[in-house]
Structure formats: structure tokens, C-alpha cells
Amino acid sequence: MDILNDSGLSTGALIALVVVSFGQTLLAAFCLIDIFRRPAVLGGRKWVWAVLVILFAIPGSIIYLAVGRVPAPVPLPEEGDDAVRPRADAATVLYAPAEQGPAPARPAIVIAGLTKQYETATALAGVDLQVPEGSVFGFLGPNGAGKTTTLRILAGLARPTAGEARVFGHDTTTEADAVHALIGFLPDVPGFYKWMTAREYLELSAALFGIPAAERDERIETLLDLAGLSGVTTRIGGYSRGMKQRLGVAQALINSPRLLLLDEPTSALDPIGRREVLEMIAALAGRTTVFFSTHILADVERVCDQVAVLAAGRIVEQAPIGKLRSRHGGAQRVIIETSDPQRLGAALSAEAWTGAVRRDGSDLIVEVSDLEVAYREVPALVARLGLPLRRFDADEVSLEDVFVDLVQGASA
Ligand code: ATP
Numbered sequence: 001m002d003i004l005n006d007s008g009l010s011t012g013a014l015i016a017l018v019v020v021s022f023g024q025t026l027l028a029a030f031c032l033i034d035i036f037r038r039p040a041v042l043g044g045r046k047w048v049w050a051v052l053v054i055l056f057a058i059p060g061s062i063i064y065l066a067v068g069r070v071p072a073p074v075p076l077p078e079e080g081d082d083a084v085r086p087r088a089d090a091a092t093v094l095y096a097p098a099e100q101g102p103a104p105a106r107p108a109i110v111i112a113g114l115t116k117q118y119e120t121a122t123a124l125a126g127v128d129l130q131v132p133e134g135s136v137f138g139f140l141g142p143n144g145a146g147k148t149t150t151l152r153i154l155a156g157l158a159r160p161t162a163g164e165a166r167v168f169g170h171d172t173t174t175e176a177d178a179v180h181a182l183i184g185f186l187p188d189v190p191g192f193y194k195w196m197t198a199r200e201y202l203e204l205s206a207a208l209f210g211i212p213a214a215e216r217d218e219r220i221e222t223l224l225d226l227a228g229l230s231g232v233t234t235r236i237g238g239y240s241r242g243m244k245q246r247l248g249v250a251q252a253l254i255n256s257p258r259l260l261l262l263d264e265p266t267s268a269l270d271p272i273g274r275r276e277v278l279e280m281i282a283a284l285a286g287r288t289t290v291f292f293s294t295h296i297l298a299d300v301e302r303v304c305d306q307v308a309v310l311a312a313g314r315i316v317e318q319a320p321i322g323k324l325r326s327r328h329g330g331a332q333r334v335i336i337e338t339s340d341p342q343r344l345g346a347a348l349s350a351e352a353w354t355g356a357v358r359r360d361g362s363d364l365i366v367e368v369s370d371l372e373v374a375y376r377e378v379p380a381l382v383a384r385l386g387l388p389l390r391r392f393d394a395d396e397v398s399l400e401d402v403f404v405d406l407v408q409g410a411s412a
Pocket of ligand 1: 118119120121122123141142146148149150
């Protein structure tokens with residue numbers, strides 16, 4: 001250092017020199033890889049661009065990036081081709097077709113006594129949870145319930161204070177590398193390289209995961225299609241939040257993960273983007289396990305087969321969606337209006353398939369064990385009594401009612 005200083009170079013200038021030369025090497029390396037991986041470049045001669053980049057690293061790279069890159073030709077659709085490939089096709093490219101027969105009921109995630117204590121807040125207070133392999137699992141909870149903390153621990157990005165989380169048997173704290181190889185993770189606020197296009201971003205992700213070149217292009221095409229970003233040449237910096245979120249989901253799928261962890265994947269999307277992401281998730285059902293956190297109940301109802309509700313750092317319920325509804329107070333309820341509610345009420349109370357029978361004006365509100373039985377038996381019973389049936393409706397408790405009850409119960 002003294003010698004350099006003696007030769008007139010300050011330490012600051014030396015550091016700047018090292019940074020600039022490292023930066024230009026990286027830039028030139030990126031351009032060279034890009035030149036030879038790209039199907040075509042301007043003028044058609046790849047070696048001319050490569051020589052330019054090697055000889056004049058910074059200006060050569062800038063000129064190449066500005067004008068040398070020709071977008072890959074989009075094949076013309078053949079007769080019978082659909083403009084948009086069905087989501088199920090995409091899932092087939094990413095995953096081998098689902099095996100016939102019932103999937104083995106192995107847990108993809110096992111969480112036991114998971115606790116996370118921050119200096120000022122208890123984020124998780126002893127969470128126990130099992131997620132079966134192949135399920136689409138909704139992790140539902142209000143703001144501050146601890147969803148992000150759980151997902152960060154599952155992804156090996158945070159350490160629990162107590163308890164453990166396992167992904168396919170691997171401890172997320174002590175075997176983080178094994179876990180990383182099995183998961184795809186979309187954080188709640190994903191970060192991107194703004195100067196890249198979606199394709200470049202996915203190419204970079206594929207390279208980082210060491211995905212073989214033979215599979216790379218088809219997989220990237222499929223994911224761009226899934227994300228609705230095929231043919232979009234704008235750089236990520238110019239994307240809407242929805243486009244970024246869709247790209248984030250695509251990126252999380254790049255390594256065909258056995259477990260896809262998504263933190264609020266639909267919250268920033270417009271209705272069409274939301275539907276596209278949900279369709280994509282639905283197409284993955286049975287091929288991989290999807291565990292996603294959300295506060296959007298409608299999304300859970302549309303695609304999840306299982307749901308857990310987290311409130312104030314604790315699981316307050318875990319069940320298949322149908323069971324969750326029926327467990328929480330009269331999920332199966334019918335409303336009947338006739339000319340003589342008193343008589344019909346007495347007759348209904350004597351039936352084995354009814355529970356509580358309540359009168360509300362001329363209406364009867366009847367809890368039933370099975371809606372199908374009620375649909376069959378109520379009109380028959382009313383006819384036997386010789387009464388007119390003026391109204392007969394099912395009154396299902398929505399998941400939203402259940403969710404509000406559970407969350408309020410947990411905070412009471
Ligand atoms: P949201 O839906 O609002 O993102 P969430 O269910 O994901 O909420 P978390 O982000 O996991 O909840 O937060 C759970 C609790 O832990 C909150 O009270 C939060 O303030 C607290 N918390 C989270 N991260 C930290 C941190 N790094 N330091 C201190 N407290 C934190």
C-alpha cells in the first residue's frame with residue numbers, strides 16, 4: 001500500500017479502480033454469456049459482438065445491450081394452437097404427470113411448538129401444524145398474526161426461539177441447504193433486478209439453480225406464459241406491482257420445487273392477475289405442495305383443500321375447508337317458510353337428521369346434519385302435512401363468518 005501511495009495513488013482511488021475493473025469484468029461476462037445463449041443477435045454474427053465486448057468491455061457491452069440483442073422469434077401459431085396454453089400444460093412441463101391412485105399422505109411440513117420472540121413482540125407462541133404432501137394449503141390470518149414469520153422460518157431465513165419446523169423431514173435451521181433445494185419461496189415484498197427483463201431474470205434464476213440447459217428454455221417459456229409475461233420486453237423496473245408479483249411466482253417455480261411457499265401471493269394483483277395465479281396454483285395441486293399465506297378468504301375457498309387459521313401467533317383451527325365450516329356452528333342450516341311453522345317445527349324436531357329448530361316470524365331456521373338429506377326430506381314432510389312450501393333455502397355459514405369467529409375468539 002505504501003508503495004502504491006508512494007506512486008501517487010490514494011487508497012480511495014485504488015478501491016475505485018478495483019470496483020470498476022470488477023464491474024466491467026462482470027458486465028462483459030454477462031454479455032458474452034448472453035450472446036452465445038441468445039438464438040439471434042443483430043447482424044447474425046455472434047463472434048463480432050463477442051470480440052467487441054472483449055476488446056471494449058464497457059462501451060462494447062453497452063452498445064451490445066442497447067442494440068445488439070434481437071428478441072427470440074415468436075413461432076407463428078399452427079392451426080389448432082390456442083393463443084394461451086392451458087395452465088395444466090404448464091404444470092406438466094414443470095412436474096411429471098401426477099401418478100394414478102391416491103398420493104401417499106406424507107407430511108411436507110411438520111411444525112412443532114414453534115415460537116418466535118422478538119424483543120418487543122411475540123410473533124409465534126407455540127405453533128403446531130402439519131401440511132400433507134400434495135395439498136394446496138391456505139395459511140389464513142389477520143395482519144400481525146405471524147404468517148410471514150412462519151414462512152421465513154420454513155424458508156430457512158429466520159431462526160425460531162423455540163420449537164422446530166421440518167420440510168420433508170429436514171430441520172429448517174440446521175439443514176437449511178437441504179431445505180433450499182426442495183422449496184420455492186416468494187416473499188411478501190419480492191426484490192428484483194430492475195434493469196432485467198422477465199426472461200433474463202428467469203435465466204439468471206435457472207442458472208443459479210443449475211438447471212440443465214436442455215430443460216431451461218422450455219421451462220422459462222412455460223413460466224413466462226404462466227405469468228402472462230410472454231412477449232413483454234419492458235424491463236422489470238417498468239412493471240406494475242401485479243406484473244412483478246406474477247413474475248415472483250414464476251421465479252419461485254423455476255426449480256420445480258416440491259414445496260412452494262408463497263407469502264400473500266395474490267394481495268397485489270388485479271382480479272385477472274389474481275385469477276391467473278390461482279389457476280396456476282390449482283393446476284399444481286397433487287403435483288407439488290403449495291403453502292400460501294393470505295388474508296383473502298375468497299382465494300382460500302377457491303383453491304385450497306386444507307386451511308389453518310393463525311391468530312396472535314397460535315393456530316386456532318386446522319381442517320379441510322368443508323369441515324371447518326361445519327365445525328363452526330350450523331354450517332348446514334336451512335330456512336323454511338310455510339303457513340304453519342308451529343306444526344312443521346314440531347314435525348322437524350322429531351326427525352333424526354335435524355338439530356336445533358328455531359322460529360323467526362313465519363320462518364323456521366333448522367340445523368341439519370346433511371344438506372342433501374334436507375333437500376330430499378323437507379319437501380316430502382311438508383307435503384305429508386298438507387302445507388304449502390313458500391320458501392326453502394340453504395343458509396351456509398361462509399368461511400368469512402368462521403374466520404371472524406375464530407380470530408375474535410383468539411383475541412378475546
Ligand atoms: P401481515 O399480514 O401484516 O404481514 P403477518 O401475519 O405476516 O402480518 P408477521 O409479519 O409475522 O405477521 O408479524 C407477527 C408479529 O411479529 C407482529 O406483531 C410484528 O410486529 C412482529 N414482528 C415481525 N417481525 C419483527 C421484527 N423483525 N422485529 C420485531 N417484531 C417483529
